[in-house]
Amino acid sequence: xxxxxxxxxxxxxxxxxxxxxxxxxxxxxxxxxxxxxxxxxxxxxxxxxxxxxxxxxxxxxxxxxxxxxxxxxxxxxxxxxxxxxxxxxxxxxxxxxxxxxxxxxxxxxxxxxxxxxxxxxxxxxxxxxxxxxxxxxxxxxxxxxxxxxxxxxxxxxxxxxxxxxxxxxx
Numbered sequence: 001x002x003x004x005x006x007x008x009x010x011x012x013x014x015x016x017x018x019x020x021x022x023x024x025x026x027x028x029x030x031x032x033x034x035x036x037x038x039x040x041x042x043x044x045x046x047x048x049x050x051x052x053x054x055x056x057x058x059x060x061x062x063x064x065x066x067x068x069x070x071x072x073x074x075x076x077x078x079x080x081x082x083x084x085x086x087x088x089x090x091x092x093x094x095x096x097x098x099x100x101x102x103x104x105x106x107x108x109x110x111x112x113x114x115x116x117x118x119x120x121x122x123x124x125x126x127x128x129x130x131x132x133x134x135x136x137x138x139x140x141x142x143x144x145x146x147x148x149x150x151x152x153x154x155x156x157x158x159x160x161x162x163x164x165x166x167x168x169x170x
């Protein structure tokens with residue numbers, strides 16, 4: 001799919017069907033995320049794929065934003081592995097994780113799947129349940145699946161600022 005069309009057609013899907021996501025598609029999403037650019041190519045990120053019964057139960061405990069999904073990806077970063085800009089000591093770990101998460105979001109859509117970027121989840125609870133997460137700042141949770149019949153975009157999806165509102169030529 002052409003990139004502009006992908007970005008126009010993608011939407012935050014909050015109703016997923018019971019159809020199971022194929023493991024090959026999850027692997028393709030992970031590969032695309034692995035190739036995402038990061039500052040100085042430090043790659044301070046980690047993706048946690050969660051689809052076991054135990055994992056799904058813990059996701060349900062951490063958020064109400066599961067939307068019927070059977071598979072979840074959680075994205076985090078390690079601050080001490082990220083590049084730091086010398087002029088102001090700005091750590092780019094959160095930006096790197098955001099870039100990777102955006103690649104995940106678009107990869108999901110490009111493969112005919114649906115999701116929404118969930119930020120409303122109890123990260124401390126997940127870190128408590130999964131010691132392998134404890135050293136990471138968790139920024140995003142993606143419930144992944146196929147859209148249900150009622151899984152279309154909300155009205156907010158079509159609200160966009162004009163070009164003049166988002167750009168200043170200096």
